[in-house]
Amino acid sequence: MTAPVESRGYVHGDVLVSTDWVADHVNDPEVRVIESNEDMLLYPSGHIPGAVQVDWTLDLNDQVRRDYLSREAFGALGSRIGITPGTTVVFYGDKNNWWACYAFWVFQLFGHTPARVMDGGRLKWEKEGRPMTREVPKHPATTYRARERQDGPHRAFRNEVLAHVRSRGQLVDVRSPEEYSGARMHMPEYPNEGALRGGHIPGAKSIPWARAINPGDGTFKTAGELGEIYLQEQALKPEDPTIAYCRIGERSSHTWFVLKYLLGFANVRNYDGSWTEWGNLVGAPIEK
């Protein structure tokens, strides 16, 4: 049994809500529950009643350039799922909330701060035998007036990463140990998505993303347990600027969430270019 969220000692623990909280708010007009998954079949096969789906490839990415959606597209998305900038959005999903954290991060680029993640994600909700439905809800559309995307506070670009490396800034590589060492070019059991070089960004600490999770129910470890990994074992300093990366920026948005909200790091950004950019970048420094 995992301890209640509020007793786990997180610095900004209000970003995390329990399955009980979500069950109590599924009909709350001020709250919109959003499922974000890797597996496209999961939402249509059953989801939390009232929850809408936001798909990372179709909804959050620009369909032509390698970038996130524009202000106009984010406004259209918010309008379609029937929210306003004041609606509390609660993300949950498969793979220990990996994609839920990614969607949460993209929403932060647009300053949608009333945002939460449901602790334990789909796994915990299902394990608790809570209701699931295949009915796609029809929330009345709204007119969401989106703010301009502000990448600066949350997102790092390659030149910033290079400057960060030169100034020996804190970097966290959240990929598997084999990807970090350069022994493999992709996630175990995943196809190679194309990086010409293996290894890691010089100076990066290897902390695979899922170490932040209790595998039994997908919940986040307590602040004390997370501190042992990130602060004691890996000696990261919460006051120092930090950049997390993985392969395309999805696993690292999960670690970004842990560092920024659960451990209260003052300045942490996600490098979404990640290894698929760095491992292909001519002349970029690499460590093995």
Next chain:
Amino acid sequence: MLPATLREVLDTFALVNDPADRAALLIDFADQFRQVPPHVAEPPFPKERRVPACESEAYVWLVPQADGTANLHFAVENPSGVSAKALASILTSTLSGRTPAEIEQVSPEIVEQIFRQNISMGKGMGLMAMVQAVQALARAARPR
């Protein structure tokens, strides 16, 4: 040459281009999935039956029948393994009752034909491994 029953299913998928419709069709198959019956195997299932690289924890059996045909059975232990259940349901419904030589004709390429854009990054390898496991069992059961 693929058995006609499997070819028909592939033809159906070839006609459905809308991702939401494909998802609905796949979920229909997943709904029809039946776990391996107790007279064939009961949990905990032996490791040697486990499909490697499949994150849905799939197990597979090929049971030869007296008439020279064989029946396929799967267990999918991950409740979220919708893709694995859909594929297991397609394989058992189209290949059971065929001879091992016929079953062996199935190839991992069907995974791409069935799932197309509905396949998530990690799943393709596991699903192809399910098909390869069926092929290997059929090959081993073929009369020499």
